[in-house]
Amino acid sequence: MTAREYVLALPAExxxxxxxxxxxxxxxxxxxxxxxxxxxxxxxxxxxxDDRNYHAHILTTTREVEPDGLGKKTRILDAAKTGGPEIESLRELWAMQCNEALERHQKPARIDHRSYERQGVDEMPTLHLGPTSTMMERRHKAEQERKGEPYKPQTFKAQENERRRTLNDHVREMVRELAATVREVADQVKNAKKSAAQALLRAVGGLRQAELAEQARQAAEARRREEVRKEALRQQALKEARERAVQEAKGRMADMTKKAQRLAPDAREAFLAGEYPSDPFDRALKAHRHPLGTAGLDAEEKAVRTHLKVYQEQEKRQQAERQQAPARGRGRGGPSRSRSRDYDRGPDFF
Structure with missing residues (x-):
């Protein structure tokens, strides 16, 4: 029967x-x-x-257990995409359970399922010997002891572990020496009173201050450029909005003039009073809906009334001409719709 095995190193503490x-x-x-x-x-x-080598072997079925027996296989632990992450998750779970147990029993030891490289530890990990290499090394060690000779590893894995332990010890010694040297240098710098050291510190401080000042200047310049850019965009938007409002106001003025001209002379004043009321509240409401506000409404009223004044004069002149002309030559229809070129383009809202 096929089974899946988990080997756990139990804390000797x-x-x-x-x-x-x-x-x-x-x-x-x-x-x-x-x-x-x-x-x-x-x-x-x-x-x-090793008297600390307490461990456990856990054998599990490779299929799920159902009421009627074994069911489908647990493929999640075998698939190439899911097997690795699942095993990593189980290793993390085991480390968490061990550390919780050690903490619960007030033991200082802790374990980490990650490799030295992932932990940021500058050490070479040793190789797992396995039962065969372990037995060979035990026999070899006992034989060397009977001969009175110093023990030297015999298998490749044991020799490699010895080499790695030696390198790790050497690295740790170098780190300790380097740390001691750093502390010594730090104490010397801290206690130094020579003018050269003080000058050096002042120079370093000056350079740092100059660097910070330059960074502050660059940041201020960047902020200024950003503000200038935003202001330019704002002014451009205002200009475009102003131009649109002016065009809309011109179109509105032309429409008002045409509407007034189409009305009978006695109805025009009522129309103008409704569009340009004298009551402050009503006029404020009209100005609120005008593209250029109060100033635009005032300018529009002035321009419309000026157009109508010219138009009415033309009407009177044409009516007088018709009355003076012979009856046979009098044309049909109302007054001419032509207007002075000076007023065709509408008022200037700028």
Whole structure:
């Protein structure tokens, strides 16, 4: 029968009962997440080995457990796209459960499921020996002890681990020496009273101040340019809105003039009184709806009345001409619609 195995390194800082509870807690989480059955086996350190090597082997089914037996396979742990993230999630879950147990029992040790590289630790990780290499190294060590000779690793993995431990020790020693040197230099700089050191500090401070001043100047210049750009856009928008309002006002004035001209002479004044009321409140309402406001309404009224005055004079002149002309040559129809060229273009609202 095929099974999936999980190997857990149990914290040696906990007692046997707490280690067992921790392993069963992780197995319960796996069962709940994937719907599988699990078997937990707890192992103590073997004789002659590392006395901290408490570990657990958890075997789970590769299929979900259903009331009638085994169901579909848990493909999520096998698929190329989902297997990696799922395993990473289980490693993170195990680290969280271990750290919670250590904290609950007031143990200072903590574990991290991430690699040294992901943690930002500048150390080389050692290789897992496995049961075969471990047994070979134990036999070799016992033989060397019987011969009275110093132990030297025999297998490749053990030799590589020895090399990595040596390199890690060397790096840690270099870090300690570097830290001591940095502290010594820091103390020397802190306690230095020589004029050269003070001058250097003043120069560095001056350069920094100059840099900050330049940054402030550039920021102020950037703000000024942005304000100029926004103001130019605002002025352009105002200009375009003004031009649209003027064009709309000219069109409105022409419409008002045509409407007034089409009316009978005795109805024109009533029409003008309605469009340009003298009551302040009514006039304010009319001005509010005018494209150019109060000034535009006043200018429009003046222009319309001027047009009508010229138009009415033309009407009177044409009427007098018709009365003086012979009856046979008198034409039919009303007065001429022609207007003075000076008024055809409408008033100037600028």
């Amino acid at each position: 906990l007692d046997a009962r707490d280690r067992a509870d921790l392993a069963r807690s992780f197995a319960s989480a796996v069962v709940e997440r994937y719907g599988v059955a699990a078997d937990v086996a707890l192992h103590a350190p073997s004789a002659g080995g």
